[in-house]
Amino acid sequence: MEHALITIYHNxxxxxxxxxxxxxxxxxxxxxxxxxxxxxxxxxPDLAALKDLRAQLGGDVRAMLRDNEEExxxxxxxxxxxxxxxxxxxxxxxxLQRPIVSYQGRAIIGRPPENVLALFGKNN
Numbered sequence: 001m002e003h004a005l006i007t008i009y010h011n012x013x014x015x016x017x018x019x020x021x022x023x024x025x026x027x028x029x030x031x032x033x034x035x036x037x038x039x040x041x042x043x044x045p046d047l048a049a050l051k052d053l054r055a056q057l058g059g060d061v062r063a064m065l066r067d068n069e070e071e072x073x074x075x076x077x078x079x080x081x082x083x084x085x086x087x088x089x090x091x092x093x094x095x096l097q098r099p100i101v102s103y104q105g106r107a108i109i110g111r112p113p114e115n116v117l118a119l120f121g122k123n124n
Contacts, residue, residue, distance in 0.1 A: 007036040008110075009045070009053075009100040017099040020110030024101055027120050044093035050086050053100060056107035061085045063109065064097050071095055 006028050011017045021037065028035040038045070045053065054061055061082045066072065071092045077085060089095045097109050101116040110116045 004104050005034050005036055007038060007102040009038050009040045009096060009098060009102075011041060011098045012039060014098050016111055016113055020099040020101065020113040020116055023110075023113055024116060027117070031120070040093050040096055040098070044090070045096070047086060047090045050089055050096075053102065053107055054082075054086065056102055056105060057100070057109070064100070065089065066095050066097050069094050 006024055008017075008021055008024050010021055025035060027033070050064070054064060057063060062085065065077070065085055067077070069092075071088070071094060072078075075088055075092070077088055077095075080088065097111070099110040099113075099116075100107055101110055101119060103119045106119055108116045108119055
């Protein structure tokens, strides 16, 4: 079995993110897959990483965005285009939706946490 890296963009203060991390840890341990946990508030993804993540998610930048954060309103992002949204997320990592799990070129937002199991096939 090929060992592909599982990456989770994680916020340890978020309950959904913690629940998703627990699920992903179970899958990684069971399948012997390496797990990369990124606390994106401490290690924010750059613009290139965000563009890659957007492609893995299916291209919808707004799905990656937390529109309930203070920065969303203060930056006037309601009418912003995709480039401006990605730049805002890169500059203000709190705007990144959480958690996001990436595996084998695909990504899913863990809301609810069980959504991410679709990345790992049907045997979960």
